[in-house]
Amino acid sequence: MQYDAVVIGAGHNGLASAIHLAKAGWKVAVVESASQAGGAVKTVEATLPGFRHDLGAMNLSLFAGSAFFREFQSDLLAHGLEFVPATRTFSSVFPDGGWLGVDQDIDKTVASISVFSEPDAARWREMATEFGSDAPHIFSILGTPMPSWALLKVLYQAWRTKGRTWCLDTLRLILSSPREFLDEHFESKEVKALMAAWGMHLDFAPDVAGGALFPYLESMASQSFGMVLGKGGAATIVRSMTSFLESLGGEIHLSATVIQVNLEANVATGVKLADGRVFNAKRAVIANLAPQALFGRLVPNAAVPSGFSRRIRSFKYGPGTMMIHLALSDLPEWRASSALKTFAYVHVAPYLSDMAQAYNDAMNGLLPASPVIVVGQPSAIDPSRAPDSQHVLWLQVRVLPGKIRGDAGGTISAMDWAGAKEAYADRVIEKLTSYAPNLPGTILDRAIYSPTDLEQDNPNLVGGDNLAGSHHLRQNFLFRPVLGWSRYRMPIEHLYMVGASTWPGAGTGAGSGQLLGKMLSQK
């Protein structure tokens, strides 16, 4: 079969690139090993019939704010994309009965913060106000190829508009750890915990340099724009993208695992599937894959320069994640306040010290004694995800060891995830029960995906790292995936890498798919 481009993997970045190319008239095929498209964006009845669980991403704010969505909004909506806005975005709950929540109505957020600190409430309002003029510059940097002339132009614009001090302060923000940034601006440990929890969505524990930007951006963006969920599940973005791609003549082949990228004289000429089929590509083979899922597996290490191969082998993954999906007869009754039932996310960490400890445990191979939990309550915002007056709960347990060396809690003896996952899920439920005592009595069914299960479902999630690679400074910006190769082109002609392991990293923002798609379609 002869194509202009073959895309390996129907993650949303692969699909975004494919759409750009099909729109430019290229004949495109996407080959996906799973039986459904979407990669880390899938909605499935993982527990009982009628309970629709987002197996991976739940929060689609990055997609809704993306350049890709801006460019193809009307097509995607015509192909069935439906969002549900959440005005009560994220919150944190504390063991002494305190809680904090970010409501798009800033007066309500500020009132919630002023219970803990009047100066922090004032600083939050000030920061959110400044964000209006700061955000366009920061988002432009994140949406620009790295490095590029376009980036220099964006930086020059920021310098001219905002001035030298703002630029240097922003650089300082980018280099800071969450704790350094939060200590500089806030006094209350609860407000610091509220923002720092966002760092834990990536691998930015409170004391990791380069971790301040994400908590700042997610907090201020949630305050300013709210949060966006998919109607009926996050898979709405994938369904609309695949339908749009097919309407442009693109093909999507499911249950089609690529086992080899075919090479001729250092040019990628197509792919070979496990079932023996060959898809030839005249102009591009695009791998929506993590580095180690591509090099050493589909492309022999000997086919690339040894320096490149060494860098690829040292690409580092972040700690693992466990997902627990619950079918519930009712939402958790949060002891701190019933208002917490109305927020999309409730972070249960609770404080910076807990986040730092859990991260340290995970990095040392230990199951954290006290898990860091992101509680997603999508059916509180979008009731279509569960049968009448029932609910789904999306529990993301962050920072876990991919390989278990022991248990910081001292009660789990299993040294692999197959043996440990039920017991660890019990620990998670037990912790949540201390905040919402009705929880155990409401559980109708549960589905648990350990870090190992996540990797089995999608080989990009090495060690259960839901972000397909650490986002620490040494591996971000122009170092992602490796220095010298941050613009998607690989050292084999016609071979490109796209997706969460490439700039601008993980999340549903379709950033790399958009940037590569534009680069190739304008060639």
Ligand SMILES: Cc1cc2nc3c(=O)[nH]c(=O)nc-3n(C[C@H](O)[C@H](O)[C@H](O)COP(=O)(O)OP(=O)(O)OC[C@H]3O[C@@H](n4cnc5c(N)ncnc54)[C@H](O)[C@@H]3O)c2cc1C
């Ligand atoms: C549990 C979890 C929760 C998350 N929560 C959020 C969230 O709430 N908000 C957010 O913005 N982001 C979230 N993320 C991150 C975000 O979902 C991912 O970063 C993003 O979806 C990755 O997209 P991608 O385009 O890189 O490809 P992927 O989603 O990784 O897809 C790659 C595809 O390639 C396929 N593939 C791999 N190898 C082969 C092969 N050899 N042959 C054929 N196909 C192959 C895989 O099956 C997969 O379908 C979450 C991720 C996970 C896992």
